[in-house]
Amino acid sequence: MSEKAKDAEVTIPAQAQDEGGATLTKDAAPGDVLLKVTGLQKHFPIRKGLLQRQVGAVRAVDGLDFEVRSGETLGVVGESGCGKSTMGRLITRLLEPTAGKVEFQGKDITHLGVNGMRPMRRDVQMIFQDPYSSLNPRHTVGTIISAPFKLQGVTPEGGVKKEVQRLLSVVGLNPEHYNRYPHEFSGGQRQRIGIARALALNPKLVVADEPVSALDVSIQAQVVNLLDDLQQELGLTYVIIAHDLSVVRHVSDRIAVMYLGKIVELADRDSLYKAPMHPYTKALMSAVPIPDPKRRNVKSERILLKGDVPSPIAPPSGCRFHTRCWKATEICKTTEPPLLELKPGQQVACHHPENFEDQAPQDTVLLSAAKEAAALVADEVLAESAETSAAVAAELDTTEETAEPAAESAAEPAEETTTEPAEEAAPEEAAAEEVSETVAVDESDSSEESGTDSQK
Template sequence: MNRTKEALLEVKGLKKHFPYKKGMFSKETGSVRAVDGLDFTVYRGETLGIVGESGCGKSTTGQLILQLLEPTEGEIWFEGKNLSSLNKTDLRELRQHLQMIFQDPYSSLNPRMRVEDIVSEPLRIHGLYQGKELRERVVALLRLVGLDEHHLSRHPHEFSGGQRQRIGIARALALNPSLIVCDEPVSALDVSIQSQVLNLLKKLQKELGLTYIFIAHGLPAVKHISDRIAVMYLGKIVELAERDELFANPSHPYTEALLSAVPIPDPTQRKERIILQGDLPNPANPPSGCHFHTRCPYVQDLCRQKAPELTTRSAGHVVACHFPLGHE
């Protein structure tokens, strides 16, 4: 695994609650707990996968890290600096090192702009290149993602979905970032194209020394690219482990259910699918105790009464469960 133990990003007690209002006078009556207390570290050169159902808070987490949303509580430390304490000038300078690849390559690119303008925009905003050097830099970025100079004058609608995502990747690379948040970057693409984009991301990571946070709702893509995987449920991390350890020894019932849905390449083999009962609870009114207890096939009284904390099962493997799988 291409990873050192140098911490690039540290998230401590991160929360994001969205207040909602009701009534004639728009009185605040509660809040949606989109992210409800996250603690994790991302090491330089690795890919941390974040996986979970829609509505679990994983995309909100990515937006918080990039300071696109202001946290309700908690701290985000990047390269030893607390992002929440930075003034606008310092944060603007640091933003060059934090970039995002968006989920939908159709809506994330301005349809009125040419490719040259889309990719060069970050460089022009930060005043890094001008004239001939700016164009040369854009051409180099396009070639890096498998496109070429003749694409410069085209508009997004002239490209396929996979090519559009490559343009988005080139834009994210423009400022030589240290960390890229990949927010479900292949979920809107055809299956045949997904592996090409994932392999491109891995190739770029190796060549440029990038660090990724890879957000997805499906485990196959996360398994393909990640070094470690964090499983989120209703705003919380319920399990975090090295990729191979998580797939071989899942400790949380929710992780077990997610893994049971991963297809097996061999059609002669059978795997029992775990079907969770009910829908994801309302994050504005989460269940008491363990948030997963309303859908857990192994629920006990303690689960309904007390919220479990993340505890260490083995080196690098933590789980938030009172009765983890394999527990003696």
Template sequence: MSNTVRSRDMAPDAAPVDTSPLLQVRHLTMHFPIREAAGLRRTRKVVQAVDGVSFDLGPGESLGLVGESGCGKSTTGRMITRLLRPTAGRILFKGTDIARMREKDLRPFRRQLQIVFQDPYSSLNPRQTVSNILSTPLRVHNLVPKGKELDRVQELLERVGLNPEHHNRYPNEFSGGQRQRIGIARALAVEPEVIIADEPVSALDVSIQAQVMNLLDDLRRDLGIAFVFIAHDLGVVRHFCDRVAVMYLGKIVEQGPREQIYGAPQHPYTQALLSAAPDLGTIRGIPPKERIRLVGDVPSPIDPPSGCRFRTRCWKAEDICAHQEPSLVPRGRSGPSHAAACHFAEPKLDLTAATA
């Protein structure tokens, strides 16, 4: 197997993507309540993990969610699959809002919205064989005739590059990369239309990350599955995703087509992330003076800054940034599909070579 991530720009057989929305996320919010003792009283506060996230996902499309740890990427993915019930907002799958749907009504939608978790070691039940792990969703959703589960299990294992004869083994008998392939097979078992890939290669050895990424790319191309790809590795996102949404402290601060995000980033936070990425920075020949080093720590999501949440670390910040929150709207010269939430958005770095 190749250890190089294939460039999707070079794929001549890539089919045109239907741009009509399959998934529409609108003002999605997740606040986790916490209680703190204050004398004889208890004060109630909330962790604003996600605060008003909106985006669309078309059939067969891949959207990358990127940002620093703790920005709300994984929480957003878990809300989309309804592993978490949103505090507010809408999740429209083919026009049906599932954000507040009752559990018994949610089952057919769970089949269409699957997730691949970050940690392949804790996401599989160590007491069940691979056959049991993969056949359970088949039985729950009545997807194969009784007695035919094993045939489908072996087909799934072969589809993800594993030996079908190993179906009776336990997860501890596989390597980390093989376990992640089992997790991918489990998501494929119910024939979903959308897969949330929550940093699926970050826990794997570098030598096998590219193999798993190539597998996901094959599934996307061959089966037409749409992906919300959560990652902090900007190089992986550049290879896999059609569009990119950059998150900071629970909000999307910039989103647009991959070529525009990497070629002409408009938000200062996006510019800083790209300038700091090794494979998009010094290796690509960006002069050291263009490297942007953020000062200070990420503010607490319990008490985020007023106005623009990035202003406490931003070199462009002025008085308006503290009093008026910028809207995520088209800015600069990149067109309506490229939006940034910044009062002073404008291209700064020329990273066009990074997409070549």
């Protein structure tokens, strides 16, 4: 090796160990923001035709906002195809983002090139999903684990071989297997080799992309416990991507739930599992079996989502979950809900959250305005109806007052009409009486005359 190369090398100290050889815990600064993501997007263009013109885009990640604090573990869950792995690659700058910002320890690393990211690789590492394809089958384990030292130009204290053997023992492998090839190891052992490679440079942030999904259940528990132990020993910060909610619950401090490229809920582990607020999170939780023999016969509510996940090429307008949500309303179809903190330590993007007193919370300004407008309209309608009722009552009173004099005036002519015929009938009766008296007198006279004649 040339003198210039030797001068260019940087020696990193080996991790502190106790008398028994165990690695001591790093001094972490809990509470400090280590990673901050703002408006992160990644759209994969769709090109067709001879000229390869862009006709659309797959919106794998479409606006993510979150923070990761030093020493904590952020779990990311969601269905297959929701953008979890793409998000992990964007954080580690293995993919170039379409928009947004990624800040690591207060430094913007969004658009750093290869040379600019090289120093950052010591602090940001990734554990890949497939332990079979992530290891070069032509290289020995020693060569694979020592690759970061060569790429960064650093030499550990005691030499590369000694450091690699120490890392193998840290992850639970035999240090004597230094010269073996990947095909000589099982799946779980290969994943341990990948973890050892990620820990070679003592990183501050490790992004694990479904580290146990390709392993057997028994091996999954070993790898999960290994990650947990390493975090406590080395003070690591994790972003663990998975779709197994039981695994995420075991290792995570906070959990982000993704759906179709967006975070729909971000909360503490206990809050999320005890009282999920987003309907999609509630549906996911209903699918997790409860490993409690006492609750074996307890029937839990199983939520079955209808339909398929919409295409990320043309996602639905408004809330992207409204096509499968049982609580969707018109505002869900037109207005996208923001990710806001409705409870301490619990953020949700939903117009009608679960386990929340106000089913139409104040975070949605449009809905609040609609509420106020509806109240004003209701007050106006009530006022108008009251005015209308008063006017109708006044008209009825006026009509009654007008009708009474009219009835009285109509009754008076009737009485007069009735009296006049009576008055007219009185002379006629008197005349008739006079005629009858005259007739009677005449008859009496005639009878007297007849009597006289008979006497004669």
